Amino acid sequence: MIEDFESYQKNTDLLKKMAYHYYVLDDPIATDEQYDILYHQLKDYEEKNPNQIISTSPTQRVGNKLLEGFEKYKHIQRMWSLDDVFDATKLEEWVNRIYKNYPQANFTCSPKFDGASLNLYYDDGILQSAATRGDGIQGELVTQNAKTIQSIPLEIPYKKPIEIRGEVVITREDFEKINKERLNNNENIFANPRNAAAGSLRQLDPKITAKRKLKFVPWGMGKNEFETGSFYELLNTILNYGFYRTPFITLCKNEAEIQALYEDLIKKRQDYSIMLDGMVIMVDSLQSQKQMGFTIKSPRFACAYKFPAIEKTSKILAIKPQVGRSGVITPVAELEPVEIEGAMISRATLHNYSEIQRKDIKINDTVIIIRSGDVIPKIIKPIIELRDGKQIDINKPTHCPECGSEVLVEEIFIRCQNLSCKARVKESIVYFASRKALNIEGLGQKIVDQLFEKKIISNILDLYHIGVEDLICLEGWQEKKAKNLIESIKGTKNIQLWRLLNSLGIEHIGEGASKKLAISFGRKIFEIPAEEISKIDGLGNEMANSIVDFGIVNKELIKKLFEIIDPIEPEKSISHISAFTNKxxxxxxxxxxxxxxxxxxxxxxxxxxxxxxxxxxxxxxxxxxxxxxxxxxxxxxxxxxxxxxxxxxxxxxxxxx
Missing domain, CATH: 3.40.50.10190 (BRCT domain)
Structure with a gap:
């Protein structure tokens, strides 16, 4: 029994030590029975003395309160994506670009885990928040769930504000156990360990997250006050704060050492307990990192050296032409299902019909397919030696498979030019509602298909005229679901301008360009000539012409959307007239x-x-x-x-x- 605060404090420290050795070091210093007895003694004392509970006590890791949803959270410092290199030649080019300005550079190399990225924020040594990566600028707050992960310390000895970033992963063995349990409960199984980790992290019941044996493996920092020194040494210092130790982290002096480590990791890839999909290479000097800075998408001082894609063979059963929102018709191969890295693959892109002819691919061919990380599976080539005379040629379509109109055959692409083509409009709406666009929850591909089929919508503007009575009569709809969708659509009103621009699906214009356009021109963007747009940093003639052309063709649509949504322009906070004003x-x-x-x-x-x-x-x-x-x-x-x-x-x- 624990009877006073001093004894409670002492035993809390002991239980923390037991948990660290068991969950992080895999080196238990107590039996399960001893741990459980001490755990319940602490819990009993805390129930009797709720005002004395130490916030970092191991008993506080498992949340008892169900979450209603996840709040949005803006990272203090952006979580950037990494540029990829795929072979030794590209690695050499990347390293040589670094050496051009930093000839003495060393590199910190660490494995790239296939999991869910998480950003931990500590202040005064206490874990303040945990948030998913999201779009890199804003994620979802999952602090209660993160606290259930034993390899995330609730307290660290470093007292200044710091964001510690890493990957939430699950071992292959634990992944198999979870899926076996889900099958026994007649639940859908996870496609791969990465999906299992991400799904576990976003449970509304923290107790479910706690049951999944998740690990947090640090790989970097966001907000911090370290200006100089070695990234390698800093990361190792952070790992000593109580985190799970990042395996294989190595300081490499040159390209040859990087390549040797990469090849060694490839050999260990299949047998290692956690899924790896590459290696992260980072300039080691923190001062050099700061000087090199970032492009619009990624740091200049780091890259991901991706592992070779996993190759498997399958058989092409059919070809389905798919019409995208720009009208391009893409051939998609229906395959005999095959498992690659934990995911069942039954479809693969063939990009265009010219590629089919170039590779001499036919229906009923046995083909080699690859999948690397999140990359869409693609067909590399047919195995001609296995042809048995049952192969069928794949012909270019002459008419749109959706609307039947005659297609435009260009040098590489085949396009449906009918702007009212249902497939084009549907794809546009799905993109319009997607997460990085207007983020209309509940409006995915299946719902859009259903609303089209029942003639409730025929274009983007129709979304803003849907009523509850239109939806509750449909199969699978109840009043609550209908109200939620309508509220989500209404929630797009007064959204940030860049999101609306991004949602329009203008060719060549993504999230980064949309933000720059919103800041530079505001709502007048479609009135600006191409030569003015192309002057913006990162935008070229092709992008500028795309915006102008889209504005001309879709003038009425844009006008009505601006009236309905009334997007908010970014504030240009010019505090006073300066030497830089209007320059x-x-x-x-x-x-x-x-x-x-x-x-x-x-x-x-x-x-x-x-x-x-x-x-x-x-x-x-x-x-x-x-x-x-x-x-x-x-x-x-x-x-x-x-x-x-x-x-x-x-x-x-x-x-x-």
Missing amino acids: TIVLTGTLSKPREEISALLESLGAKMTSSVSKKTDLLIYGENAGSKLEKANTLMVESINETELIEMLKKEEVQY
Whole structure:
């Protein structure tokens, strides 16, 4: 029995130590019976003394309260995606780009786990929040579930604010046990360990998460106050805070050592208990990382060296033409189901009919298919030696499989040009409602198909006229489900402008470009000429022309959507007239801060940031290794300043750099 707080505190520390040795180190220092007895003694004391409960006690890991849903959470520092390299040649190119400016660079290499990314935020040493990756900027808050994962310490000795990032994974053995249990309970099984980890992390009942043997494996940091030093040493320091130790993490001095480690991991890949899909390579110097910064999508100082795709053979049973929202008709192969890395594959893309002819693929062919990580399975080639005379040629369609209209046959692509084609409209609506667009919950492919079939909708605008009475008469619908969908549709009103732009599915325009367009032009984007749009950093002529063309063809649709949704333009918080107000500015060269950060700062002072130097450029700001842009600025007699001069100008504006 535990009778006083001092004894309770001492035994809490002992139980933490027992749990750490059992769950993290796989080196138990107590029997299960001893652990359980002490656990219940602590629990009894806490029930009698609720005001004395230590928040990091192991008894507090299993939440007793069911969650109603997950709140959105904005990461303090963005969770970036990594650029991929797939072979030794691309690795050499990537390393040489680093050596060009950092010839003495070393690299921290660690395995890339196939799991669910999680961002932990600690302040004053206490776990404050845990959030899923989401879109990299905003995720879902899953703190109560994360606390049930024993390899996530509730308290660390580092007291300053820090985001620790890693992968939530599940071992192959535990994955099989979960699926066996789900089969016995007549529940759907998980496709692979990654899906099992992600699904377990997002349970509304934390007790279910606690039953799944999830592990959190750290791989990096977000918000932190470390400016210099070695990433390798820092990560190892963090691992000593009580986390599960990241296996195979290695400091490599050159490309040869990176390649040797990569090949060693490939050999261990199949037998290792946790699924691996590649290796992360990161410049080791924290100072160099900061100087290199980020592109619009990814860090310049890191990449993912992906493992070779798993190859299997299957048989093509049929070809189904699929019409996308842009009208392109893509041939999709129906296959004899085959298991690859825990997922049953029964369909694979063939991209276009020209590729079918080039590879000489026929129906009833035995083919080699690959799947790598999240990449859609694709067919590599037919095994011609196994043909038995039953093969059937695959012919290009002359008419749209959905609406029957004659198709346009281009050099590579075949398109349905009918803007009212049901398949095109349906795909547009599915994309419109998708997570990175307007995020209309409950409006997936099957629901869109059903609403079309029952003639409740025929275009995007019809979504905003659906009533509860239209839905409750449909199969599988009840009043609550109908109200939830309608509320989700209503919830798109006054959404951020970039989301609406992204939801339109404009060719070549994704999330990043949509945000830049919203900031630069606001709701007038479709009134802006292509030459002005192409000046925006990261946007070229092809993207600019796409926006202009889309605006002309869909003028009425855009007008009505803007009226219904009334999107919110990003605020341009210009605090005062500055030396940068209304100046067209270009950044070039290697700077001490990420370009996105500098651009945002200058835009807040009224600047207009572009990517190319022209006669209209007012100022060029350059860092180390500035190239052709600086030369062009000098030729055009455009004013140019270095980073030190920029900092001095900002000081005069009383703005911190």
